[in-house]
Amino acid sequence: xxxxxxxxxxxxxxxxxxxxxxxxxxxxxxxxxxxxxxxxxxxxxxxxxxxxxxxxxxxxxxxxxxxxxxxxxxxxxxxxxxxxxxxxxxxxxxxxxxxxxxxxxxxxxxxxxxxxxxxxxxxxxxxxxxxxxxxxxxxxxxxxxxxxxxxxxxxxxxxxxxxxxxxxxxxxxxxxxxxxxxxxxxxxxxxxxxxxxxxxxxxxxxxxxxxxxxxxxxxxxxxxxxxxxxxxxxxxxxxxxxxxxxxxxxxxxxxxxxxxxxxxxxxxxxxxxxxxxxxxxxxxxxxxxxxxxxxxxxxxxxxxxxxxxxxxxxxxxxxxxxxxxxxxxxxxxxxx
Numbered sequence: 001x002x003x004x005x006x007x008x009x010x011x012x013x014x015x016x017x018x019x020x021x022x023x024x025x026x027x028x029x030x031x032x033x034x035x036x037x038x039x040x041x042x043x044x045x046x047x048x049x050x051x052x053x054x055x056x057x058x059x060x061x062x063x064x065x066x067x068x069x070x071x072x073x074x075x076x077x078x079x080x081x082x083x084x085x086x087x088x089x090x091x092x093x094x095x096x097x098x099x100x101x102x103x104x105x106x107x108x109x110x111x112x113x114x115x116x117x118x119x120x121x122x123x124x125x126x127x128x129x130x131x132x133x134x135x136x137x138x139x140x141x142x143x144x145x146x147x148x149x150x151x152x153x154x155x156x157x158x159x160x161x162x163x164x165x166x167x168x169x170x171x172x173x174x175x176x177x178x179x180x181x182x183x184x185x186x187x188x189x190x191x192x193x194x195x196x197x198x199x200x201x202x203x204x205x206x207x208x209x210x211x212x213x214x215x216x217x218x219x220x221x222x223x224x225x226x227x228x229x230x231x232x233x234x235x236x237x238x239x240x241x242x243x244x245x246x247x248x249x250x251x252x253x254x255x256x257x258x259x260x261x262x263x264x265x266x267x268x269x270x271x272x273x274x275x276x277x278x279x280x281x282x283x284x285x286x287x288x289x290x291x292x293x294x295x296x297x298x299x300x301x302x303x304x305x306x307x308x309x310x311x312x313x314x315x316x317x318x319x320x321x322x323x324x325x326x327x328x329x330x331x332x333x334x335x336x
Contacts, residue, residue: 145180228256
């Protein structure tokens, strides 16, 4: 009888050990059991566009049940902090790293280091000077600036005095847009660039700079700005100074397009889609699963002229809303 009891207890013990082993991953790979962990190294959170960027990231993660955890860091637009953030994400054991760079050249060593470790690296936003990454999800930022400049030059019939307003000096997005715009303006000798200033994608700073430009230049025929965050306050400054409201460029910021429609002024909106982050998540999941991922994935964009702007503007929504980037469940939409 005692022997039978001993055998029974031994069987129970062995079964318990086997169950514990399976729970720890003995029945399948540990990676598959824990799911996919994503790290997102974000350049910064300085405006509502970045809020939509993170919202699209979270919404896309929610569409993938295999993603069991994600981490988001905020570099405050400082390359040295982003380098530290990436190291922190590696310590957390991420299965794939998504990077929206502050200054691309400064971040390349970190990207290459992670890639060399066999961890998939997905970079999005614009061009980056390395192929030692898994995938680059891009919106062509040179074309962004080109399209805006081409519209403005043609709107002015190839002749006029303009001012230029860019985002953050040294930032890859801002510099690529600016380079694209200058490339086009060189083809129009009748376009005179009165001044160019960096405004950090800050509406108050852009308005202050535009007020100084108004004082300095008796005649301004057009405004090239790489974002509505700057063309909108620039137009406000023109209106307050009782100067003519001139053609301008921007992006899909609702406040900018609302101003254009309300004041019957012509403008051009070229979207910088925040859905880049969602596409980056898709590519990260594929790479983490070992599936084939293209080296470069482009998101195609079409600009909005004056007629389209009238149709797409949402007068009842926040000025800080980003038109067209709200294709996500309401629970993820930023509260603006």
